[in-house]
Structure formats: structure tokens, C-alpha cells
Amino acid sequence: MKDISQSINKVDNDEKISGKAKYVADIKMEGMLHALTLRATIAKGEIVEIIYPKLPEGYFVVDYKDIPGKNIVKVIFDDMPIFTTGKITYLHEPIALLIGPDKFLVNELLKQVKVTYKEEKPLFDWVDSVIHYEFKKGEGFKPKKGDIIIEKSYETSYQEQLYIETQGMIGYMEDNEKITLVGSIQCPYYVKNALVQALDVEDKLVRVIQATVGGAFGGKEEFPSLIACQLAVAVKKIKKPIRLIYEREEDILSTTKRHPSKTTLKALMRNDKIISLAVKVGLDGGANIGLSGVVLSRALIASSGAYTIDNLDVQGDVFRTNTVPNGAFRGFGAPQMMFAIEMFVDHVAKKIGKDPFKFRVEHLAKQGDYTSTMGLYRDPILLEDMINKAMEVSDYKTKRKLFDQKDSYKGIGMSIFFHGCGFTGSGEKNHIKAKVKLKKQGDSVEILIAAVDMGQGVKTSFRKLVAHILDIEIERVIFNNPDTDYVSDSGPTVASRTMMIVGGIVARCAKEMKERFSEENFIVEKVYEQPSYIEFDEATFTGDAYPAYSWGVNVVEVEVDPVTYQVKLHKTWSVYDVGKAIDERMVYGQADGGLAQGLAYGYLEVMNHKDGKIMQKNMTDYIIPTAMDMPPMETYLFDNPYAYGPYGAKGVGELSLVGGAPAVAKAIEQAIKRQVYKIPVTPEYIMELVNNGKD
Amino acid sequence: MVNAYVPKTLEDCLKLLNEFDLKIVAGGTDVLIQNRAPSQLAIGYKKDVCYILQIEELKKIYEDDQYIYIGSAVSLEEIMDSMIVPEILRNTILEMASPAIRHTATLAGNIANASPAGDSLVTLYLLDAEIEIRSMNNLRRMKVSDFITGVRKIELAKDELISKIIIPKFEFDQAYFKKVGPRLSDAISKVAFAGAYIVEGKKIKDFRVSFGAVNVTVVRADELEQKIISRTVKDIKKMKETIVSWYEKAINPIDDQRSNKAYRKVVALNLLREFIENLNL
Numbered sequence A: 001m002k003d004i005s006q007s008i009n010k011v012d013n014d015e016k017i018s019g020k021a022k023y024v025a026d027i028k029m030e031g032m033l034h035a036l037t038l039r040a041t042i043a044k045g046e047i048v049e050i051i052y053p054k055l056p057e058g059y060f061v062v063d064y065k066d067i068p069g070k071n072i073v074k075v076i077f078d079d080m081p082i083f084t085t086g087k088i089t090y091l092h093e094p095i096a097l098l099i100g101p102d103k104f105l106v107n108e109l110l111k112q113v114k115v116t117y118k119e120e121k122p123l124f125d126w127v128d129s130v131i132h133y134e135f136k137k138g139e140g141f142k143p144k145k146g147d148i149i150i151e152k153s154y155e156t157s158y159q160e161q162l163y164i165e166t167q168g169m170i171g172y173m174e175d176n177e178k179i180t181l182v183g184s185i186q187c188p189y190y191v192k193n194a195l196v197q198a199l200d201v202e203d204k205l206v207r208v209i210q211a212t213v214g215g216a217f218g219g220k221e222e223f224p225s226l227i228a229c230q231l232a233v234a235v236k237k238i239k240k241p242i243r244l245i246y247e248r249e250e251d252i253l254s255t256t257k258r259h260p261s262k263t264t265l266k267a268l269m270r271n272d273k274i275i276s277l278a279v280k281v282g283l284d285g286g287a288n289i290g291l292s293g294v295v296l297s298r299a300l301i302a303s304s305g306a307y308t309i310d311n312l313d314v315q316g317d318v319f320r321t322n323t324v325p326n327g328a329f330r331g332f333g334a335p336q337m338m339f340a341i342e343m344f345v346d347h348v349a350k351k352i353g354k355d356p357f358k359f360r361v362e363h364l365a366k367q368g369d370y371t372s373t374m375g376l377y378r379d380p381i382l383l384e385d386m387i388n389k390a391m392e393v394s395d396y397k398t399k400r401k402l403f404d405q406k407d408s409y410k411g412i413g414m415s416i417f418f419h420g421c422g423f424t425g426s427g428e429k430n431h432i433k434a435k436v437k438l439k440k441q442g443d444s445v446e447i448l449i450a451a452v453d454m455g456q457g458v459k460t461s462f463r464k465l466v467a468h469i470l471d472i473e474i475e476r477v478i479f480n481n482p483d484t485d486y487v488s489d490s491g492p493t494v495a496s497r498t499m500m501i502v503g504g505i506v507a508r509c510a511k512e513m514k515e516r517f518s519e520e521n522f523i524v525e526k527v528y529e530q531p532s533y534i535e536f537d538e539a540t541f542t543g544d545a546y547p548a549y550s551w552g553v554n555v556v557e558v559e560v561d562p563v564t565y566q567v568k569l570h571k572t573w574s575v576y577d578v579g580k581a582i583d584e585r586m587v588y589g590q591a592d593g594g595l596a597q598g599l600a601y602g603y604l605e606v607m608n609h610k611d612g613k614i615m616q617k618n619m620t621d622y623i624i625p626t627a628m629d630m631p632p633m634e635t636y637l638f639d640n641p642y643a644y645g646p647y648g649a650k651g652v653g654e655l656s657l658v659g660g661a662p663a664v665a666k667a668i669e670q671a672i673k674r675q676v677y678k679i680p681v682t683p684e685y686i687m688e689l690v691n692n693g694k695d
Numbered sequence B: 001m002v003n004a005y006v007p008k009t010l011e012d013c014l015k016l017l018n019e020f021d022l023k024i025v026a027g028g029t030d031v032l033i034q035n036r037a038p039s040q041l042a043i044g045y046k047k048d049v050c051y052i053l054q055i056e057e058l059k060k061i062y063e064d065d066q067y068i069y070i071g072s073a074v075s076l077e078e079i080m081d082s083m084i085v086p087e088i089l090r091n092t093i094l095e096m097a098s099p100a101i102r103h104t105a106t107l108a109g110n111i112a113n114a115s116p117a118g119d120s121l122v123t124l125y126l127l128d129a130e131i132e133i134r135s136m137n138n139l140r141r142m143k144v145s146d147f148i149t150g151v152r153k154i155e156l157a158k159d160e161l162i163s164k165i166i167i168p169k170f171e172f173d174q175a176y177f178k179k180v181g182p183r184l185s186d187a188i189s190k191v192a193f194a195g196a197y198i199v200e201g202k203k204i205k206d207f208r209v210s211f212g213a214v215n216v217t218v219v220r221a222d223e224l225e226q227k228i229i230s231r232t233v234k235d236i237k238k239m240k241e242t243i244v245s246w247y248e249k250a251i252n253p254i255d256d257q258r259s260n261k262a263y264r265k266v267v268a269l270n271l272l273r274e275f276i277e278n279l280n281l
């Protein structure tokens, strides 16, 4: 039998390339109405009065008064209203929907709405802590007299997902009572559960179907539930199909982004080793908490990076501000933390006069070590071999030396990192409880799960997985876009969990199916079983925070233009341990795309707010890399099968983003011979460093 | 709803412009963005429009002894591919937008749009480029630098049309354009620079520099250039910082969501330094 890693073409290549694939904007329904969102024009205050223009027949306003159930979007922390009841907590907060058959007219009516506010002074400083977590490992941080302590602070700013397809959904009513939503979403059951609560109806009266998704990157994890609730309320009131699609600017201005962060790290040194680390992380949560607590905990758990440090004192806060709520984004707290810790270990080494590379290798995590939360790294860790490979293919040592010369403006940087696979802690067991169905019908087999193909290739990899186990042609395996009327709740398509967790259950189903394959029609149904040794106490942050870890090494070579301070990427070399690639080319695709996004986070993508207003509100001003900006990327995969993943597969999707920023930042440091403390490392920042910074 | 006219001849076009109040649309890569409407709705034109890309007379590039003539409906891509167009202009266009945009956008559009960050303007100022302007009853010619009077302000009457861009022929010893954008393609300049010179004997016979995105319009300072011309290359290199300080006064950039004042200024002056340092006998 062929090795499962051998690449095949993606099953949806043809429909996507030919334009046949149906995205939300391609779906047109008989009698469909259009909805546009009325939004607040202040960052904080109360609505005093709303004067709507006279609405022609067939035009509607839908607001909080129309919500039959709870006026809350069910997420993890339930604090986001579906529509405001009058209190405004951020600029562009949704107030109501205007709906009607002619979108042009809806837009004209929207412009005529007059809202008066009682303004209050908005809060932008990070002072209102709404979540505080802390934990210790070993003896925490207890300096003795005479100990050397090194302290540094690091900052990261917003990152915008900038999926090509903006947020969008269509809602309609079936049989006069059942409300169905078709949307560009990552998590069909998150949406469904939110709808049940908003509409206060029985489970079976709500149905959610995934349309083809034009990119998500976490941006379609929790946010779509907001639009879904708004639309469902409108459909319930108007009883007609309604479509709501965001404009690009609206999307950038009002949807969730990566949390800006500030991290202070303190190292207690003894014998040239970090004996203890004190970590303090602050995240800007924006106006709602939503998923911020989970983002924070993932950041905190990653606080010693790919290193083992015996004593930790870890603290973090989510601050509420009157800015657009932040939320899920590929990496989920890890990119912020990996940037800080990766820069810090180098800065510490330099400070004590040690070779940073050696210093880091001495601290590397090894199999059998305790994790930051006193879990165990049970599985083999191949980092040393991976680092050697990366050094060899990139000629790291020679270049590092060469570029150290005084008038060289070149630099080479290396990041070493991990990503925890699947939900944090016992999330899978306690909260998600993934269920999977595999159905045999005559000659074909259908995968009935809620996993969403948002471009990453789930439709291909899962069909391949099942076909491989059953030893049948892939054409006989069916995987339609999830529809909650048919598929079981296998959980959200997030957290690098899909292949490892859901794929693991699917593989178990397939194995059982194989034994009964002579039977004509039957269904195999299974639930997630957490490895028995995994225990995590969420309150105290103790135990195994993840069932498995994926590891990575990125090397990036850059050149900085001494006249314009622009950064040119020359080449990247990456080595990843993702357990086992279910399809090599798809993993390479994730590797290149994730790294591009991670590098850009580190040197290119600038986003900030001024008085609560996002300044880079369109594709002209929010700069993501083009093909011209990205260098050749070489990627190597190390097999290191994980017992509970299908064929040994671990998480892939987020890993490749996590190391990009520190790798490019370190390369820039070498090129300009200065230390970098924040990302993105823009030409403007480089100029400042060159003129004022310290070596 | 607006009316759209699509004249096939220059004569028809000028008649239309004479009769109605029309917005001229060439490639539309600025106009469409400035008039964008929510998705699926018609373009948000505020008045009737006249599409000019069907006019054959405006689609030619040709030359005579003194000048190169570029019709106002020629696409940037065609200009870039034309061997008679000066290399510095072709290189400038290569740095503009993306292949798709260059396929439809025009040079006249970049001029008439009069953005402080319009890339071609930097080079057109440097080359003393002119434009030919036509109306039903008139034909005139003026320098691009006189045509543009401020941010999005141009000397064009409502019945007029730019028909050609006219570029004087020069043989420079060295001429280049450098764009400083936030990324390598499809980006608005933070700063742009163009420089050219001619050396005769040991002396500079012609010296020109121009800067984009650092003031309301392109900065090119004749009086400063005159102060530099006729000096020896050696002298000029020696007085580099003095020259930089002369230019410093003319360079008045702004802070915005794409960059900041300090960066724009420092980089503009760095580019000038680099140009002076690289002057070659």
C-alpha cells in the first residue's frame, strides 16, 4: 500500500479554479432580501434616540427588541450582545439591521438614519483587567541576594485575518418554522448553539450549513455567530430569505483580530542558565471578552517556549478597552508569546556574553521534561536533529558569522518553537466531546463530521484517510460541506485539532467499518476518547495542557536596505515535526502559507487604532505580502508519529505561523546590529533603532 | 442612474465633453475606487461618465526628433513594453500597481488624478514632460508640473481632455527611479525618488532630482539644480550635506496610516545622498 503522505490533488481544485464553487455571494434565492448593519459612530456612550426614515413597504428594521431568546451571542465567555440595547462599547458596534429587497435603497435608508448619543470618555489604556490568570512551576520566581536578574519587555500589535471572502451569510425559513443559515464559517455547531439560545427554540428548529469558505484563519471561528444570530432573528420576524455580506472596510473595522500584547519577562540567572522565569502578559481584549481568556491561557502555557525552565511565575491579564473586540486567529496567543520568549532568550544570552545559539540549545525541552504546567513531554522531541537539519540546509553557522561583519546589512535568524495540538487542557473531553459518524451506503462511504474545508484541504485529507484505511478508491468516499441536520458535532475547525482529534476518531470508525465492510448499509459512530494519562486542572493550570505537541524550526535570511530601511527576505528554511503528514503537499501548503502570515506579522502587517478607530481599513492600507515579497521557502518534515493521531498525525495548521515573527525579527536584528522589542519590525521602527537603538 | 458615453473618435468625445458635464474615465483604476459602492450595486458615479479607452486616435505611441508622444488611452503595460519610451519611465511603470492594473490603467489617468503619491509624476517632472490638452475649440500644451497645482487639483476645464503625454528626448549618463513602498508590488509609495544627470568633462552639465509623496505635489527645485549644475562632481560630492540641507526645506511630508513624517523625510534625503554619492565621471 502507498505511504499515506504521498500527495494527491485536492478534490476541490477543479470547482475552485473553474469558479463553480458556491460561496455565500453566489447563492441567490427567490425573494431574497438584503441586510445592512447600522453601526455606532462613537466608541463609548449611550444611544439617546434613533430616528429612522419612513420605511417603504417591505423594508424592515431589526434590533434587540426582536430577539426572542437571550440577547447574547453564545461564545466561550458570554458577553457580546447580538444587538446593543443602547449601551455602546466600541466604534462600529452593531445597533440594528436594515433590510429590504433593493440593496441600493437599503443603503440609502441606512444613510438617513439619525442616531444621537450621550458620549462618554472611552477607555483605551490597559487598566481594566477582566481576566487574570496565574500559575507557578517549581518554586516560582524567588531571587536571592546577589542573583542576576534580566528583564525585558516586548510588544506585538494587531493582526487582521484578511480572508479573501468577507464575512457573509444567508438565512431562510423552512416549513414556516425551521430557521436555516448558510454561511462562511469554521464552526457549524458554534453557530447552531448560538442560534438555539438567541431564538429560544428547540434544537431541531435550527439548521446550519457551511457554504464554500474563502479563507478564515480563525476569523470565522466565533465572529460568524454574531451575524448568524442577527440574521436568524430577522428571518424569524420577516419570514423571507435574507442575505448579509460585509463590505471589506466594514469587515476590517468591526470584526475580531489578533490581540495586541505586552509581555514582560524576567530571568533569574545562575551559572549562565535561566533558573527561573517571571512572565507577565497583557492582552487587549477589546470591548468584549469572548475567547480572550482562552487566547491568554494558550499564551501563558507557551511562556517558556521550546525550552525547559524549572521555575516559573506566570501571570496574565486580559484588559477590556473600548475598541473592536479581538478574537481567534491562527496561533491563538502563541504567536505573541513565541515572539517574546524567542527574542528574550537571545537578549539574555547577549547580556551575559554567551553565544545565543548555544545558550538556547542548552535550554531545549527534552522528552521526559516537565512542561510549563507540570505536564510531561511524553513523546520524543526531535528538536536537536531538526535544528541541525535547518542549520545544514541554510548554512546557518557560516552565514551567521559572515553577516556579523560591521558593514553587512544581511542577517539570518532562527526560531525554535512548538504548538500545542488541540484544545487546551481537558477542553476536548469536557467541553467539545467530539462525535463522528461514518456511513456506508452500498458502494460508497460518507464522512459525517462538522469539519470545515476553508482552503486547508480537509475535504481531501479526510477522504484520503478513509479511502486509505478501507483500501477503496477515494471517489467512493463522500464528504459534503457540513450540514447540522446530517453531521454530528465533531467540534469546531480550530486549534490544529481537525486531523489529529477528529481524524483520529474518523480513523477508528473506518477501522471498524473495514471489519464489517461486507455489510450493505450501516453507520459507525464514535466519540473522542482522551488518552487516559491526560489530566489538566484548569483552575490551577496544572497537568498536561495538550495531548501532543508539534515542533518547528524556522530559519530566515534577510537584507536591510541601509538607505530606506526596507527589509528584503532572501530565503527561508523550515523543519517541522507534525507527527506524520497525511498529505505532504498539503502540509507544504500550510507551511508556506502559515510562514508567510507569520513573517508578515513580524515585519510587514501594520495595524493600529486611533481613538478606537482602526486606521488601516482596506486592502490598500493593510499590507499583506504579495508573491513578490515572499522568498523561496524550503520545508523539511520529520516523521514522529503520535500514537493517538491517525497514522501518527499531529497538528499542522497553526504551527507554521508561530515561528515566523521571531525568526524574521532575529534576522533583522543581525542585519542592523540592534535589538528588536516589538513587531512588526517596520522600516520606520528600523530607522528609529538604527538611529537610537542599542546593540 | 447615470448615463455613460463611449465615444469611438476624438471628435465625438470632444463634442460630448463640450455638450455635457462628464467625468472622464480611462482605465478607471482611480475613478472606480473613488466612486465605489457596496458590493453588487452599480458604481457610485456622481455624474454622467465618458469612457475614453475606445478612441483609436488616443492609443498610439510615436516619436519625432525631439519628442516621444504617448496617447492618453495607451495602457501602462503598453508603455512599459514600448522600446521608444525612455527606460526610466518604463522602469517607473514596472514599479506601479500590479500586472492587472497596468493592463488597464493609463499614464494620463495617473497625471489627472494628481495624487501626491502618483509614481509616474516623479519621473514625468524629472523629464520635463508635457501634456497636450484638447477641447472642441482649443488645443494647448503645458508642462505636467504646471498642470498639477495641488492635491487632486489640475488645470483642466470641464470640456477638455488630455490627448497626449509628450516627453522630451534626453540622453542622461544615468537616470533612475526608486520607489519606497510598504511592499514590493501593488502598494502606494511612502516616498519615491527620481534622479538623472549628465557629466561633461569633470563638470555636471545637467542635474535633476525629484521626490514623490513628501509634499502636496512632486518636489523638483529648479533653483537648487541651477546652483549645482556646472560644478565638478568632486565638489558636489564634497558639499553633499549642504545640498541635502537645501532640499530639506522643500520636503514636507505628513503622518498617515501608511508611514510617518520622520521616516519619509529621512528616507527622501537618504535617497538624495545615495544619488550624489553615486555620481560618476
Ligand SMILES: Cc1cc2nc3c(=O)[nH]c(=O)nc-3n(C[C@H](O)[C@H](O)[C@H](O)COP(=O)(O)OP(=O)(O)OC[C@H]3O[C@@H](n4cnc5c(N)ncnc54)[C@H](O)[C@@H]3O)c2cc1C
Pocket: B023, B024, B025, B026, B027, B028, B029, B030, B031, B032, B033, B052, B072, B073, B095, B096, B097, B098, B101, B104, B105, B106, B107, B108, B109, B110, B111, B112, B113, B117, B118, B119, B120, B156, B160, B161, B162, B163, B186, B187, B188, B189
Ligand atoms: C490596486 C491598485 C494599485 C495601484 N498602484 C499604484 C501605484 O503603484 N502607483 C500609482 O501611482 N498609482 C497606483 N494606482 C492608482 C492608479 O492605478 C493610477 O493612478 C493609474 O495611472 C490611473 O489611470 P486610469 O487610466 O485607471 O485612470 P482613471 O481612474 O480612469 O482616471 C483617473 C483620473 O484621471 C482623469 N482622466 C483620465 N484620463 C484622462 C484624460 N485623458 N484627460 C483628462 N482626465 C483624465 C479621470 O477623470 C480621473 O479623475 C493603483 C490603483 C489600484 C487600484
